[in-house]
Amino acid sequence: MTSVRPATASDLPACAGIINDYIDATPWLPRTITREALEELFTPALLESRIVLVADNDNAIAGYASLDDKAGFLHALYLRPEARRRGVGKALLDATKAARPRGFELTVFEPNTDALRFYLREGLIEVPEGRETDTEENVPTLLMRWKGNAA
Template sequence: MIELTRAGADDAPALARIHLAARAAAGDAFPPAVHPDEDYLPHLLADVLPHAEVRLARLDGETAGFLVLEGDLLADLYVAPPAQGRGVGTALLGHAKRLRPSGLRLWVFVSNAPARAFYALHGFVVAGRTDGDNDEGAPDLLLRWPAPS
């Protein structure tokens, strides 16, 4: 069973573990991180949790994934590698759609084919692209849901 709750500061270490494990497991789908791994937890505590909507997914009682919403921007959606393919990402994304029925946007790296396929399956369409106008300097795509008319 997947349970979704609002994340708080006490959840930050679990969120950081999920983020780092998911990026590591994705291999070349992500460009190299710009910041050291040990900077992610302080970033969550200082910059993300106090200012964004963060939802946590638990699968059978275990922390399994999270999302970060900043207005209509789905800033992050990560699922722990052992929980991938078990509906956690779909549950989180469905929750984000219910929270933002007027629409969502997100950025995904061109190199992240699994994420691009996941979002396409859930109705997101390409609405823009860059050649690397981001911290990582890697090409990315702006995706939107629902599709612009």
């Protein structure tokens, strides 16, 4: 059974591992930061500046979302491979929508067609003028927006 809850400091190493493993397993996504440097970003200070939610599946972190509530920007939503297509991403996105009912934006790497389909299915829209080709990874991104409950 999957539950979504606010992350604690003890969850942060698992979150760092999820994104590090995703980068390593994704052929079109070059690593621009070492595993160690990325792990160092997941400190308790992150919990003070962002809303970090984790999907807890039988006492194991199956995925996480990181939202900057002030800017209305979802910086990350990543899952372990075995958690995909099992409702975990939807649970995290629904919790993000509940945490930010007035809407938010995110970027998705253009080659990540599974994520793009997921976000479109879940009510986000692409913002065409937000396509970015000059990224750190040299992989184009698309800007997506969820307009919130008032939309």
